[in-house]
Amino acid sequence: MQQKLSNQSSVHSRGFYFFLSAQFLSALADNALLFAAIALLANMQAPEWHQPLLLQFFVISYILLAPFVGAIADAFPKSNVMFFSNTIKLIGSLAMLAGVPPLYSYGIVGIGAASYSPAKYGILTELLPPKELVAANGWVEGLTVAAIILGAIVGGIFANFSPQIAIIIISFLYLAAAICNRYIPFVPIDHKLNTKNPIYLLKDFFISLKKLWADPLGQLSLAVTTLFWGAGATLRLVVIAWAAFALSFGLDKATMLTAMVALGVAIGSVIAAKYIKMKDAVNILIIGFFMGVLVCAMIFLSSWQSAAFNLLLIGIFSGILIVPMNALLQYRGHKLIGAGHSIAVQNFSENLGILILSGAYTFMVKHSLPINGIVFIFGLFVALTMIIALIYYEDAGK
Structure with missing residues (x-):
């Protein structure tokens, strides 16, 4: 199945x-499985607070x-790492089907x-020449957003x-x-592990974490992207609960509303890529x-049309904000600690944000x-946090 790659390929x-x-396919399954697990918990009459515990x-x-x-x-061929990762996800999904409690089986999927x-992000530079990377990332991000939207809709419909x-x-x-994954070309390994000592790897990681958080612009971009992913992941669950109560x-149907946020993020990302430069990242905080204000405004909505429009706007504002912040984070991370360490620190920080929120x-x-009180507290937290960040990091932006 796998062939050895002698020269770098193209996006075609x-x-x-x-x-x-x-x-x-993997991203589509990840997003659909969340809603299938939520439906399974509801059928099991599990406590309502078990649903956000899935995340x-x-x-x-x-x-x-x-x-x-x-x-x-x-240290290993990335196509093989991706294959075994998807196999772990498949084991977690089958475990859920076999009756293993959804919280534990979804945790297995999380390991995959x-x-x-990191294999997904790293393989592009090995498969493709530098001139193809922008186009390749555009394809990856576009299909990921499509998977989020379709996963929410398909997962919700079938799970219902x-x-x-x-x-x-x-x-x-x-x-x-x-x-x-088995048909992705085999790329020779060019980064051997210097040591297999987990203590060394831990120390190396936390040195990188400290260095990026100590840099003013690195700290700003990490703080905002951490808030964004924490808020975005939690908002999906908040919207489902709010839609059940208010509508x-x-x-x-509730999953279709969550898909409006993902659609808005895609639109906002296109706007940001075309009109906003990295140097303006602080100015758009x-x-x-306003994103937080729109979340607070949900408590006054009573129709699905107004809710869909409101969530679309939240998504657009999120996309406009996150694209330059991601670019700033990649730039500072590459300069300070290298791309690989930067991705590891970013994943750690953003998922810690999801865990906390x-x-x-x-x-x-x-x-x-x-639920209306939760929605208002959630939106107020986002709004106040962004105002504090705007004031605190104003000098860093200069």
């Missing part, structure tokens, strides 16, 4: 198409494995996702009909992704304030706070 090569297919079981692997997965992805991430059928379909998606929506949401649900 067969190997790159198999990479894109594997990435799309914490998923992202904990990103945090615990962050010091090691980047080094592993560099954590090991998949039957969570078990949804999980069977998702398992086949993981299997198809793993098969595609009497089931899971199938005010957009984050989804944990706060779990705490509020467990203690029976009304």
